[in-house]
Amino acid sequence: MHPFRKAVEDRDEQAVADLLAPNVVFTSPVAFKPYPGKAITAAILRGVLRVFEDFTYVREIADPGGRDHAFVFTATVAGKEIHGCDFLHFDEAGLIDEFTVMVRPLSAAHALAEAMGAQFDRIAAEAAAESAAQSQVG
Template sequence: MTEYSDHLNLWLSGLEGGDKFKILNKILADDCVFYSPVMHTPQKGKQLTFLYLASAFTVLLKEGKFQYRRILEQGNDAVLEFETEIDGILINGVDMMTFNDDGQITEFKVMLRPMKALEKVKALMMAELEAMKSA
């Protein structure tokens, strides 16, 4: 079994049934920047990054098919390739993270493919973000 850094293990444990939102809040640095596959500008700050990632958790993990296929870690950087399926659409993506020396995420970048999957995830996440803002 591959061993990862403590901070990457914390991220992975949040996806495997831990308190996702508590772990997400703990692992994001205050100055975190989120790069979305659909937004043309970076989303800056812990609050915005939290909203986008919490929404992504709700959308991508909903059907229980999300899994990381490949994880590469070097120093404070990690690249995690994932797959999931929503409404019969196979989604392939990459999460790229940079951690600070305290083990918090300072940069989170997401890439998705194919276009049909990107469009589906965009629609679902926009609806989820609206629901979160209304709550």
């Protein structure tokens, strides 16, 4: 099992964050503008773990070189069944530097947008705190 899949399925937030490159770019299925940086990406993924119920990966697809992976999933958000895919690209160090999510159907995408919108103040605060802590360490 891929380490990313294991971390997500174990709901191990730290293990997920440890797999993110500092320059990772997260592209949301419900927001136009991508989110650059590890702190905001990790915070968004923690928010997703809070709003997704019955989350499971159903398929894992990888390119022969190992740098591109697709993880197909199902979950429930606000009573709506959602189907989606996490498209990940890994850098030379094996860290995720591109993270794109696609979801369907539209009714579930709307439910996800609403649920994540309700989380966004917390997500922004978590990302700011993490960025501040990183700047003190680095």
